[in-house]
Amino acid sequence: MxxxxxxxxxxxxxxxxxxxxxxxxxxxxxxxxxxxxxxxxxxxxxxxxxxxxxxxxxxxxxxxxxxxxxxxxxxxxxxxxxxxxxxxxxxxxxxxxxxxxxxxxxxxxxxxxxxxxxxxxxxxxxxxxxxxxxxxxxxxxxxxxxxxxxxxxxxxxxxxxxxxxxxxxxxxxxxxxxxxxxxxxxxxxxxxxxxxxxxxxxxSLYKRNEKVKLKKGSRVFEATVKSVSTDGKLIIVHGVEEEVDFGAVTWMPDA
CATH class of the missing domain: 3.30.930.10 (Bira Bifunctional Protein; Domain 2)
Structure with a gap:
């Protein structure tokens, strides 16, 4: 190399x-x-x-x-x-x-x-x-x-x-x-x-199976980090399970 x-x-x-x-x-x-x-x-x-x-x-x-x-x-x-x-x-x-x-x-x-x-x-x-x-x-x-x-x-x-x-x-x-x-x-x-x-x-996923604060648009909400899909979407649970693309949500500072 x-x-x-x-x-x-x-x-x-x-x-x-x-x-x-x-x-x-x-x-x-x-x-x-x-x-x-x-x-x-x-x-x-x-x-x-x-x-x-x-x-x-x-x-x-x-x-x-x-x-x-x-x-x-x-x-x-x-x-x-x-x-x-x-x-x-x-x-x-x-x-x-x-x-x-x-x-x-x-x-x-x-x-x-x-x-x-x-x-x-x-x-x-x-x-x-x-x-x-x-x-x-x-x-x-x-x-x-x-x-x-x-x-x-x-x-x-x-x-x-x-x-x-x-x-x-x-x-x-x-x-x-x-x-x-x-x-x-x-x-x-x-x-x-x-x-x-x-x-x-x-x-090795940070905060896996833990609750974090996320921001989507103007909305701040809590969700549990479940996993990441094989194509790279973050899988979260907040009442329902959701897959989100990078850039669609922001981790809040205390997450």
């Missing part, structure tokens, strides 16, 4: 897409930045990583033979990979918050943003949630808090591996370890199918 190490970049995902458009991308390439100045999380949230504080990493993947309809399988695969790697340092209190945030107890340790390049009838389109076209490339952006002592006050519930363990870590070596773990799980997905990854994902 080629490993590109950058000192500073606006976004490792942006760099990855520039490599793809220039015809320089290889399947399995990992792009690591010591400093990321304009990283993005889900729903366009900003994710900045000062020098040496975090893992800011993008993986360039040729998703074939996965079809576009199997996007959640790749999402779950990387979430399980990050979970298993992080647990070796942080212990068993690590969960996946739907769809693919990394949580330690009730605090966020990291997140994942997958962007795809899809060959639509008109052109190549970069999108987080493509629905039509031929899936050409996937760029998996991973951000994990490693060495931070503190965080900006506007972040509600962050945690770093240093805060969990009391130790400092080499972020480059940690990123390389994570790449190896992902490579193993991705090979399993292609070779054996989704079942074992899906089972691991569900067994």
């Amino acid at each position: 080629p490993f590109i190490e950058l000192q500073t970049v606006d976004s490792t995902n942006n760099y990855a897409f520039s490599q793809i458009h220039a015809g320089l991308a290889q399947h399995g390439t990992a792009i690591f930045a010591h400093e990321q100045t304009a990283g993005r999380g889900q729903r366009g949230k900003k994710w900045v990583s000062p020098v040496g504080s975090a893992i800011a990493l993008s993986l360039v993947i040729k998703p074939a033979p996965l079809a576009l309809t199997r996007q959640f399988q790749l999402s779950a695969c990387i979430a399980v990979s990050v979970l298993e790697w992080f647990k070796t340092y942080a212990g068993e209190n690590v969960k996946i918050k739907w769809p693919n945030d990394l949580y330690w107890k009730d605090r966020k340790a990291g997140g994942i943003l997958i962007e795809s390049l899809v060959n639509s009838p008109e052109s190549l389109v970069r999108s987080q949630e493509p629905t039509v076209g031929s899936w050409q490339w996937a760029v998996i952006g991973i951000g994990v808090n490693i060495n931070q002592d503190s965080f900006p006050p506007d972040l509600p519930n962050p945690v770093s591996l240093r805060q969990i363990t009391g130790q400092r870590f080499d972020t480059v070596e940690m990123a390389k370890e994570l790449c190896i773990v992902f490579d193993r799980w991705f090979e399993r997905l292609i070779r054996e199918g989704f079942e074992s990854i899906y089972e691991k994902y569900i067994s």
Whole structure:
């Protein structure tokens, strides 16, 4: 797996897409930045990583033979990979918050943003949630808090591996370890199918079988997190059972 190490970049995902458009991308390439100045999380949230504080990493993947309809399988695969790697340092209190945030107890340790390049009838389109076209490339952006002592006050519930363990870590070596773990799980997905990854994902689901507060439109309500469907919808129970797409509901801060 080629490993590109950058000192500073606006976004490792942006760099990855520039490599793809220039015809320089290889399947399995990992792009690591010591400093990321304009990283993005889900729903366009900003994710900045000062020098040496975090893992800011993008993986360039040729998703074939996965079809576009199997996007959640790749999402779950990387979430399980990050979970298993992080647990070796942080212990068993690590969960996946739907769809693919990394949580330690009730605090966020990291997140994942997958962007795809899809060959639509008109052109190549970069999108987080493509629905039509031929899936050409996937760029998996991973951000994990490693060495931070503190965080900006506007972040509600962050945690770093240093805060969990009391130790400092080499972020480059940690990123390389994570790449190896992902490579193993991705090979399993292609070779054996989704079942074992899906089972691991569900067994590691944050707040599973617990009540949480959710917001849908202007309505705030309580629901029990039951599971996640094989195509990535959150299954909740609030009088009735309902499957919701990512973006349709918002987790409230005390959830």
